[in-house]
Amino acid sequence: MKVGWDSLKRLRRESIPIEARKFGSDEWPPILRKFESGSYRTLALTSESQLLEEGVQMRHCVGTYGDRCRFEPLRIFSVRYKKTGLRVATLAIKETQPGAWIVDQIKRPENSDVDFTLCREVDALLQIANRISREDLQLRGFLDLIHSLSAGEKNRVHFDR
Secondary structure: OOOOHHHHHHHHHHHHHHHHHOOOOOOOOOOOOEEEEOOEEEEEEOOHHHHHHHHHHHOOHHHHOHHHHHHOOEEEEEEEEOOOOOEEEEEEEEEEEOOEEEEEEEEOHHHOOOOHHHHHHHHHHHHHHHHHHHHOHHHHHHHHHHHHHHHHHHHHHHHHO
16 A cells, blocks of 8 residues: 555556557557458558558658557557558547547548548448457457556546646
8 A cells, every 4th residue: 555656557557568468469459450341451550660650651640659559449550442452541549438439530641631432431440349349358358458547547637636
């Protein structure tokens, strides 16, 4: 009981990568690794190096999102044309509550806006992500750990006021 809040918070953050390794070699577990719909193939980005590569290729800041993917219920995807493999957009989704994923951002190169056709395909991905995150109990446990960490951060800010 003599351990301070900062020590407890540090221990909790240190447990996240340990729990993530239970899913394999990824730095954070994907909700789904690959999704194909219409003309598009969507690939999960599960490491900082993949985020950096996506950011360079798409000329935007997704390469800086590593800690958000580690410590928040946020997942990033590279959206590509199925036939050519050419990158079309970068998609970020976040879980606002258990089993409820929403689009955080979706951008084409240089942060340009996407068209309606791509948005329809993203809706299909969200439906599957919602189902998987409710049904996969191991993944659900990891996501709940992430939520508890981010809830603790929010509560701590509120408590200090």
